[in-house]
Amino acid sequence: MSHILHPTPRNFHEIGEPITAEIFRFDPTKDSQPRMQTYVVPYTHRMSIFTLLREIYENIDPTLAFRNQQCGRGICGTCRFQIGVIGKSVKSCTVPLEPGAHVIIMPFKKEKVIRDLVIEF
Amino acid sequence: MNFKELNSISTDVLILGGGGAGMRAAIAAAQQGVQVMLLTKGQAARSGATPMACPSYQAAFAIEDERDSSEIAFEDTCFEGRYLGDENLVHALTHESTERANDMANYGIKFRKKENGNYLQVVHPGHSFERNLVIVGNGYAMSAGLLREVKKHDNITLAEDVIATRLLKDKGRISGIIALNMCEGKPIVVQAPAIILATGGYPELWRWTDTEPGLTGEGAVLAFQAGADLIDLEMMLYYPTGLCYPSEVEGTLVQYEGLLTDKYCAGVMLNGLREPFLPHTDRLPVRDVMMKLMFREVEEGRGTPHGGVYIDLRQSPRSPEEIMETLKRLDSLPYNQLSDLGIDILKEPIEVQPVTHYTLGGVRINEWTETTLPGLFAAGEVSGNVHGANRTSGNALAETQVFGARAGIRAAEYSKQTNQGKLDKAEINEEYQRINHFLDKKNHPLRPIEAKRRIKTVMHNDVGYQRSAEGLKKAIQTLQLIRAEEIPRLQAASNTRIYNYEWEEALEAAFMVDLGEMIAASALSREESRGHHWRTDFPNMRSEWEKHTIVRINCKHEYVVMDAPVVRLKDRTRERRVADPVLLKAGVLSGYEK
Numbered sequence: 083m084s085h086i087l088h089p090t091p092r093n094f095h096e097i098g099e100p101i102t103a104e105i106f107r108f109d110p111t112k113d114s115q116p117r118m119q120t121y122v123v124p125y126t127h128r129m130s131i132f133t134l135l136r137e138i139y140e141n142i143d144p145t146l147a148f149r150n151q152q153c154g155r156g157i158c159g160t161c162r163f164q165i166g167v168i169g170k171s172v173k174s175c176t177v178p179l180e181p182g183a184h185v186i187i188m189p190f191k192k193e194k195v196i197r198d199l200v201i202e203f
Numbered sequence: 204m205n206f207k208e209l210n211s212i213s214t215d216v217l218i219l220g221g222g223g224a225g226m227r228a229a230i231a232a233a234q235q236g237v238q239v240m241l242l243t244k245g246q247a248a249r250s251g252a253t254p255m256a257c258p259s260y261q262a263a264f265a266i267e268d269e270r271d272s273s274e275i276a277f278e279d280t281c282f283e284g285r286y287l288g289d290e291n292l293v294h295a296l297t298h299e300s301t302e303r304a305n306d307m308a309n310y311g312i313k314f315r316k317k318e319n320g321n322y323l324q325v326v327h328p329g330h331s332f333e334r335n336l337v338i339v340g341n342g343y344a345m346s347a348g349l350l351r352e353v354k355k356h357d358n359i360t361l362a363e364d365v366i367a368t369r370l371l372k373d374k375g376r377i378s379g380i381i382a383l384n385m386c387e388g389k390p391i392v393v394q395a396p397a398i399i400l401a402t403g404g405y406p407e408l409w410r411w412t413d414t415e416p417g418l419t420g421e422g423a424v425l426a427f428q429a430g431a432d433l434i435d436l437e438m439m440l441y442y443p444t445g446l447c448y449p450s451e452v453e454g455t456l457v458q459y460e461g462l463l464t465d466k467y468c469a470g471v472m473l474n475g476l477r478e479p480f481l482p483h484t485d486r487l488p489v490r491d492v493m494m495k496l497m498f499r500e501v502e503e504g505r506g507t508p509h510g511g512v513y514i515d516l517r518q519s520p521r522s523p524e525e526i527m528e529t530l531k532r533l534d535s536l537p538y539n540q541l542s543d544l545g546i547d548i549l550k551e552p553i554e555v556q557p558v559t560h561y562t563l564g565g566v567r568i569n570e571w572t573e574t575t576l577p578g579l580f581a582a583g584e585v586s587g588n589v590h591g592a593n594r595t596s597g598n599a600l601a602e603t604q605v606f607g608a609r610a611g612i613r614a615a616e617y618s619k620q621t622n623q624g625k626l627d628k629a630e631i632n633e634e635y636q637r638i639n640h641f642l643d644k645k646n647h648p649l650r651p652i653e654a655k656r657r658i659k660t661v662m663h664n665d666v667g668y669q670r671s672a673e674g675l676k677k678a679i680q681t682l683q684l685i686r687a688e689e690i691p692r693l694q695a696a697s698n699t700r701i702y703n704y705e706w707e708e709a710l711e712a713a714f715m716v717d718l719g720e721m722i723a724a725s726a727l728s729r730e731e732s733r734g735h736h737w738r739t740d741f742p743n744m745r746s747e748w749e750k751h752t753i754v755r756i757n758c759k760h761e762y763v764v765m766d767a768p769v770v771r772l773k774d775r776t777r778e779r780r781v782a783d784p785v786l787l788k789a790g791v792l793s794g795y796e797k
């Protein structure tokens with residue numbers, strides 16, 4: 083995968099309404115309890131939930147933690163998160179995001195969180 | 204044994220890398236009764252290239268066509284490697300891949316079978332006969348199967364999310380490593396008399412790649428710094444067909460072999476003007492030829508809107524049902540993922556371009572995977588002299604099993620005869636400081652990803668699929684500048700120690716810049732074009748360059764580039780195949796006539 087989406091810092095046009103993402107954050111060495119953080123992400127290219135996370139990490143918030151080493155082909159499940167509050171688990175590299183979408187991203191297993199969305203498998 | 208409960212860490216055989224080669228090595232070493240630690244940057248079986256691999260495993264079972272044999276596979280591999288692979292290694296690969304496939308089957312990894320119960324074997328470019336097995340569930344199922352087997356051995360300790368950053372030596376032999384434990388957020392030392400490098404390749408140094416982002420090449424640099432030889436670093440294999448659009452699947456590999464071969468999906472490849480451009484041959488070209496033909500279309504202004512060419516399955520004589528059926532049987536692309544993302548490959552052409560895929564060069568080994576440094580072994584993609592200047596489909600997964608097993612056995616034997624070496628406290632302190640300083644506040648901090656972007660841009664522009672002396676010299680200068688001015692400024696935005704990915708990226712960037720320079724220097728020294736090394740100022744393959752480039756550290760801790768002969772089992776002045784005349788005429792194989 084060409085994960086560094088733009089080799090030079092992005093200077094791209096928005097092609098749709100921005101995406102609003104609420105993401106689970108927790109650093110056991112700093113936070114007494116988990117919190118949710120909201121990001122508004124410009125829609126500059128088509129995105130899956132996984133590439134949305136890359137976009138945030140690359141261009142908005144370098145402190146967001148999730149696993150980057152994975153197959154990217156919808157097979158391995160390393161990119162699995164709970165989406166929405168009701169907790170439907172999906173492989174995030176297979177879920178497209180429409181412009182203007184609102185998405186809630188929670189770790190796959192909250193009890194196994196190492197930091198943010200990174201869990202111990 | 205649980206890694207986290209260990210106080211002082213030492214083992215007999217330490218394996219770096221949890222892909223196919225590392226896991227196979229762990230199994231083989233454990234069977235010899237020694238203590239084994241499998242230490243990996245990502246998670247075992249979920250990191251590296253192996254879990255993302257397609258299903259192709261090359262093994263001359265000769266079920267589909269009984270004319271095939273290991274000997275023919277050997278000749279195919281030597282020829283398609285442009286006679287640059289060491290023939291002792293090619294021999295081991297082609298003669299043991301069947302036995303290692305049987306091992307995989309014993310571990311519960313399944314190969315696709317035909318109705319009569321035999322293994323299905325498919326023909327890919329460069330195979331004289333149908334030779335690839337099809338792994339059910341792709342590289343991921345293979346990885347999961349190997350991990351299940353690893354976990355059956357009590358004498359293997361798994362250490363995941365740990366990045367090796369330095370090899371330690373005692374009097375000219377291996378004594379251990381320093382690594383960063385990502386989840387605990389602290390550097391550690393592991394002592395071991397025998398270490399197997401199985402850290403995979405370095406396609407991540409380039410802009411367009413189909414591999415996993417962690418493949419940044421520490422393995423090669425660690426070996427170099429410790430004094431082992433590197434070989435043919437300039438040889439980076441471009442896989443012809445990675446998706447170049449849309450961005451959510453950018454870089455995803457689709458197997459042109461399955462999609463375009465008449466016998467399978469029978470799709471067509473078209474340029475941006477929707478014209479066919481591949482020469483008419485009985486067989487699809489292998490990767491080095493394909494990538495040249497495709498890049499030529501793009502360069503000469505006949506590319507698609509996103510800079511690639513099309514694969515169009517609508518023009519196949521097969522019905523959509525037949526195509527789907529073949530796709531399911533051969534797993535030529537991740538059709539579930541693509542359809543979930545709303546990409547219908549039966550209704551619209553896909554845009555593809557060559558992407559960095561497999562690292563042909565790397566650490567120099569002998570047929571027992573020994574490097575030139577006592578106690579250090581290397582197996583899998585990290586090794587550098589197995590395939591030569593090009594690689595045929597299915598030989599990389601086979602390589603992980605053949606050389607992984609050999610490395611495990613040999614390293615275990617070595618560890619039984621060798622005591623633990625001493626560790627140098629001063630060296631350890633110095634490396635701990637280097638690791639930790641990426642969290643320290645800097646005056647003009649730079650994000651690691653910025654340095655990576657810069658390095659990738661240099662490699663893409665000047666050490667890419669086409670190179671020239673002018674560009675390579677410029678690349679070396681720029682990389683030296685990045686090392687001097689940017690690497691010291693790297694700082695992770697957060698100073699948290701727990702799973703701080705920017706910290707990992709800072710370490711990686713520092714290795715990438717060193718490796719990039721050695722790749723450029725190797726490419727500069729090879730004054731010819733061969734396989735995936737394409738020099739615009741030396742467009743011909745030249746017989747005097749049928750030799751390896753070697754990179755070695757000198758007493759001033761600088762690298763020097765040398766050369767070394769290819770190991771031969773046959774007299775190649777007499778026994779040599781000639782290139783397909785149709786491809787010669789297509790104009791991308793200058794110098795291949797002889």
Ligand SMILES: Cc1cc2nc3c(=O)[nH]c(=O)nc-3n(C[C@H](O)[C@H](O)[C@H](O)COP(=O)(O)OP(=O)(O)OC[C@H]3O[C@@H](n4cnc5c(N)ncnc54)[C@H](O)[C@@H]3O)c2cc1C
Binds near residue numbers: 258259366
């Ligand atoms: C998309 C794709 C499809 C492919 N399809 C095929 C195919 O169908 N057939 C085929 O034969 N080949 C295929 N290949 C090539 C093949 O998958 C690889 O060459 C092979 O899997 C490499 O295995 P490996 O064990 O050597 O390394 P990898 O599987 O890459 O594993 C490397 C391991 O080392 C770890 N590591 C890296 N750096 C460090 C460090 N500093 N410290 C500790 N650990 C580290 C990584 O986390 C990882 O666990 C494909 C490759 C790709 C990218």
Ligand code: FES
Binds near residue numbers: 154
């Ligand atoms: S990354 Fe493997 S399934 Fe998404």
